[in-house]
Amino acid sequence: MTASGKRRHLSVVPDVPVIVRPSERRGRRRVAGYHLRIELDEVSPPIWRQFVVPSNLRLHELHPIVQTIMGWQDSHLHSWVGGEPPASERYDMRESIEEGFADEEDELCEDAVRLDQVLAEPGEQLSYLYDFGDGWEHTIVLERIDADASEPTVTCLAGARACPPEDCGGPGGYDDLLKVLATPSHPGHHDAGAWVGPGFAPESFGVDTVNRGLRIEAVIRDHGPVTDSKFAALLRRIPHQAAPQVFSLLERAHLTDRLGDIHETIEAATFHLRWFLNRIGPDGITLTQAGYLPPAVVAEMRRELPGFDDWPATSNRESDQRPVHLLREYAKTLGLVRKYKGKLIRTNLGSATASDAGRLWAHLLDRLPLADEPIEREAGYLVLLTLAAGTTSDERRDVIAEGLAALGWQTSDGTIVGREELFWIARPTISFLELTGAMVEGWVQRDQPMDPVWGRLFAQMVLSM
Known part of the structure; x- marks a missing residue:
């Protein structure tokens, strides 16, 4: 009762439910x-x-x-x-x-x-x-x-039952698609069958196939490349089911726990280019009338650069010494040298990197794999994966063939790219890796991996960019 003598009316306030998300x-x-x-x-x-x-x-x-x-x-x-x-x-x-x-x-x-x-x-x-x-x-x-x-x-x-095809219109569209596929007399039956492909069977399901895909997914999760790298973007375009060999190499490639001495790798990977840039020097090299390096320079390169004297030709003409010619071409491709008034001279970038191995190393990581066409670049990434994983030459061929097929590359007659064509597609990257010594005769038949440890680390670093 209040002071005025009126009765106070009380009511029970219900509990407000506590919402826990x-x-x-x-x-x-x-x-x-x-x-x-x-x-x-x-x-x-x-x-x-x-x-x-x-x-x-x-x-x-x-x-x-x-x-x-x-x-x-x-x-x-x-x-x-x-x-x-x-x-x-x-x-x-x-x-x-x-x-x-x-x-x-x-x-x-x-x-x-x-x-x-x-x-x-x-x-x-x-x-x-x-x-x-x-x-x-x-x-x-x-x-x-x-x-x-x-x-x-x-x-x-x-x-x-199988998963519906992507982009078929949701549950309603999928129901319509199944009716058309089940009715040979339907006007759209042939086109629908061609769209889903010959392997589509709506009633099929294989638990073993799914578990193989899950194991690959685990490898990607535990051993995959840096998430925002260019190689990771390429892997996302490859269906797991279509390229089991490609994904099985990720664990062997050690992309997340890299092996080797990074300082040794930087010195080795940049050695040939740095030597060549310093040999050109600030004044450049006067070329022959035909536009080649002088024989004396070619002879010096054969003496000083590892692997260059192994080429079978004995003359000191640049046109006869493929390693010499390739080094010059790669230096040009990488923007380090150019021709000017009958001379081979360094570009500003070439001058800046001639005595700076770290800067040249960063430039190589950014530019590799070397390619003029998209298929060459994608094949180059697959080559680098095989190098990082330490595969044999046979494995290398199989992985590149599988990867390019899974990415949808075909020959002009609609067939998949054959093993004998793979070298020419991946040659820009393979030849550069062989030239620097990172890969030992990358396409020669051999049963055991022979690539140096620093070459594997080089590939691992490129795949992380």
Whole structure:
């Protein structure tokens, strides 16, 4: 009762529910094995997979696993939604957030959220959207937690039916595509069959094939190149299934734990070019009337430069000494020398790097692999991968052939590039590596790798740029 004698009316205020969003959870203290099931929404008969992953993965690490498990090619954007309303939240790719594609009021990045925050108990769900145009929505359910599995291996356990082709129009478009493929009398049957390719079988699924892809994914994750390197960009264009030999070399290539003495490598990799630039000197070298290096200079190069006296021709004409001519051409290609009024002179860059091995080294890392055409550059990257991995010549041929085929290169008659043509495609890079001694006769038949340790480190560094 109040001082005025009136009765005060009291009411019970209901508890306001505390909303805890998945990203606010602490996650598990100890890593466990998460048994997950993923199913593609709005597709019948269902396309699903069961698989095991470590509970402490962040969502950006789960993404490539989901892509491999399902069979997608990772050529579109994606996002996630975790939690039940009103506690649900969306997780976007860092690229989507930085480029303004994500909702400004809900910019949670997938690399900041762990799987065991989003899925804490069996039965909880996580949505995964792939390709915002086609709109492929997936539902991921946590089926079981294996608390005794402290270091679970990512493994596919079971599944059903093949992944739809990319860019087929989402669930509705895929349903229409299947009807056309199943009806030989349909006017679009032939074109649809040609578009999906002869290997597409909608009812097929192979758990062993998926697990091979997961092992390759693990190699890329643990031993792959620097994420923003040019070589990493090339690898992202190569389907795992189409190039198992290429990806199997990543572990041997030691791109993340490089071996060797970097100072020795810099000295060795730049030695021939530095010697040549210093021999040219500030005044340049007067060329013969035909435009070649004088015989006396050629003879000096054969005496002073490792490997140059091994060339079978005995004359001291530049046109007869391929190593001499190649060194001059590579120096020109690299922007270090040029012809001027009957002389071979250094460019400003050539003068600056003649006595600066570190600067010349940085220039080589930026320019390699050497190429005039895209196919030469891509073949050059594959050559460097085989050098970094210490392959034999046979392995080198197989890897380059496989990689170029997986990248879609074909001959004019529509066949894949043959092993006998590979040397000529990759020759700019191979010849330079042989000239400097980084690769020992890179295309000669040999059963054991003979390339120097510094050559492998040289390749590792180029692949990291």
